[in-house]
Amino acid sequence: MxxxxxxxxxxxxxxxxxxxxxxxxxxxxxxxxxxxxxxxxxxxxxxxxxxxxxxxxxxxxxxxxxxxxxxxxxxxxxxxxxxxxxxxxxxxxxxxxxxxxxxxxxxxxxxxxxxxxHVLRFHPVFERLDALVREGRIGTLRHIVSTRLGLGRFLGMDAVWDLAPHDLSLVLQVAGRPPESIETLRRTVLSDETDEAEIALDFGDGLTGSIRVSRVSAYRDRRFTAVGTKGMLVFDDLEAEGRKLAFHAHEVWRDGSSFGFRHADPEYLETEPGLPxxxxxxxxxxxxxxxxxxxxxxxxxxxxxxxxxxxxxxx
Missing domain, CATH: 3.40.50.720 (NAD(P)-binding Rossmann-like Domain)
Known part of the structure; x- marks a missing residue:
């Protein structure tokens, strides 16, 4: 048909x-x-x-x-x-x-x-990141960060309703469940409605999320990060092809009454081609x-x- x-x-x-x-x-x-x-x-x-x-x-x-x-x-x-x-x-x-x-x-x-x-759910780079999280590449998932900053799109609705649906759909997919609590800090800067906002999400069992959106930023930022106990995965949509998905094998551990950490250079991962x-x-x-x-x-x-x-x- x-x-x-x-x-x-x-x-x-x-x-x-x-x-x-x-x-x-x-x-x-x-x-x-x-x-x-x-x-x-x-x-x-x-x-x-x-x-x-x-x-x-x-x-x-x-x-x-x-x-x-x-x-x-x-x-x-x-x-x-x-x-x-x-x-x-x-x-x-x-x-x-x-x-x-x-x-x-x-x-x-x-x-x-x-x-x-929710078109970014179909981005092949995000799909690979989501699969890697589920496969345990970064250990236990502990935190998710999604950032969407730029200038413009004053369309008669605030930045949360205009910009955050993209990020929220990605965060919910990776988290695998709805949040138990939500806290939001909103700011009106240059228009009559919310121009930027930070949304904190708590999913319980030690998993949290953070979304930051702005339409009054002097620079663009389109990054999605999954933080786990054995590393981090970063989807940077503004990076060149071949560098959009990076694995950082960072480690953080308890050392007596303090914490130690090891920084690792990014490993860029291959992803399938395709338009979302x-x-x-x-x-x-x-x-x-x-x-x-x-x-x-x-x-x-x-x-x-x-x-x-x-x-x-x-x-």
Whole structure:
């Protein structure tokens, strides 16, 4: 079966979905609140520009990718699910846990896939890091750190809701369970909402996590670190290919009433090639074709929104 997908929202990130689905050969149509923009993308990629109602009524379209303002995600996703469509929703799928759970409930009722666009979960470097942690390469996992710093993206929502979903999805995957407690330090710097934040997570049993996000940083930082009793793994997304994943065989040990440590040079590890968005969309298509679950499904989407709501309450 040839899977046909329409993209609703051709803005900053939706256009990447349009391009990638066209490359895969699964793009069926586009829609956007800006008719001129929809027409432009339709012309460029050789597909029709349609209204949302037209997409929902078209039985030949199997699924929708929603890349809209987050306040519209829940209602639109529920309409699409009830119309029999599978849905991939960009992060966050909602701005409060009740809205997220309502969408997940409709997905369960209709038997349709609901996938959240946590694209970095499909990054081959992250996948290798996650596998190495589970294999015991760094011993017992004790701490996880995710950093996302840069300048820009003032989109009418605070930095926690805009930036942290990426990092939170990675931390939750490696931790393997939701946190028991959350503490957040938020700062408004140059806009009217949170511009940077530090989120501390405690998973119990000696495992902790830390997420730092900022949109008012003079430099960019995209690092994810897993700290264990026998070393550390670092995924640096700004490094060159071949140097994005490093293993540091650092050691720390108790020496009487104090501690000793040994510093080790990084060992750069090989990883598979592949573009995260391409891999994410292919997982969505695979799930539709086979009926098997998507990797970043409704439960993960709801849990992420629940934690974000605790980390940065709105209103």
């Amino acid at each position: 040839s899977i046909r997908i329409a993209v609703v929202g051709c803005g900053q990130w939706g256009r990447n979905h349009v391009r990638t689905l066209a490359e895969i050969g699964a793009l069926a149509a586009v829609a956007d609140a800006d008719a001129a923009r929809a027409s432009d993308f339709a012309s460029r990629f050789g597909v029709p520009a349609r209204s949302l109602d037209e997409l929902l009524a078209d039985a030949s379209i199997h699924g929708l990718v929603l890349a809209m303002p987050p306040r519209l995600h829940g209602e639109t996703a529920r309409r699409a699910l009830r119309a029999g469509k599978h849905v991939l929703v960009e992060k966050p799928i909602a701005l409060d846990p009740a809205d997220a759970e309502a969408t997940a409930a409709v997905a369960r009722e209709t038997g349709r896939h609901l996938m959240v666009g 968005l391409d891999r994410e969309l292919r997982d969505f298509l695979r799930a539709i074709a086979t009926g098997k679950p998507v990797r970043t499904g409704a439960a993960e989407a709801v849990e992420t929104v629940r934690i974000l709501s605790q980390a940065s309450p709105r209103g």
